Amino acid sequence: MTMRKSGLKRRLAGVGTSAVLAAGLVTGISGTAHAGGYGCNGTQVYSQDFMGEGAYTNTVVATVYGYWDGSHNCEVAVKRVFVGQSTRTGITLWSNVDSPKDDTGYYSSYAGPVSVYAAGSCVWEEVDMWDPAGNEIAQSYNYQPHNCG
Structure with a gap:
């Protein structure tokens, strides 16, 4: 039973990490285009x-x-x-x-x-x-x- 919980926790942690990374990527894409720079620095x-x-x-x-x-x-x-x-x-x-x-x-x-x-x-x-x-x-x-x- 302990093994199943550990495996489940690892999988859920992996899913949570993936969701956080995906959210960061979406935010990064949106933020770049929305920041007004259109690919320009400065x-x-x-x-x-x-x-x-x-x-x-x-x-x-x-x-x-x-x-x-x-x-x-x-x-x-x-x-x-x-x-x-x-x-x-x-x-x-x-x-x-x-x-x-x-x-x-x-x-x-x-x-x-x-x-x-x-x-x-x-x-x-x-x-x-x-x-x-x-x-x-x-x-x-x-x-x-x-x-x-």
């Missing part, structure tokens, strides 16, 4: 809405969020239209001291992260988006240098 220092073109002229099609970690700027373009649908979406990030970085692909929620070295420099970005039919709805540039580190 502190959020920037956000900018980007407007569409044509039928989307008066529509915010994406919001760019920027993060600074002391040497690198990192940005993502979060979709505001066609969220949940895989549409072509892109973000390109420039600085004066690093080559441009681009992430363009088919995404359902955001493009990026893209990161450039920018210590002692400013950054600027471009957002490109297409609708589900493949029509370009935004090619928006922000040439205003910002996040100057």
Whole structure:
């Protein structure tokens, strides 16, 4: 009888440990995406809405969020239209001291992260988006240098 209880306790302890680990993993996944970093390190220092073109002229099609970690700027373009649908979406990030970085692909929620070295420099970005039919709805540039580190 003692053996059965010990075996049962071991199995229950193993199940409990697995449940705790699984809960931690779920929390970790949720926390990472929900923390706002979208895969970027550092502190959020920037956000900018980007407007569409044509039928989307008066529509915010994406919001760019920027993060600074002391040497690198990192940005993502979060979709505001066609969220949940895989549409072509892109973000390109420039600085004066690093080559441009681009992430363009088919995404359902955001493009990026893209990161450039920018210590002692400013950054600027471009957002490109297409609708589900493949029509370009935004090619928006922000040439205003910002996040100057």
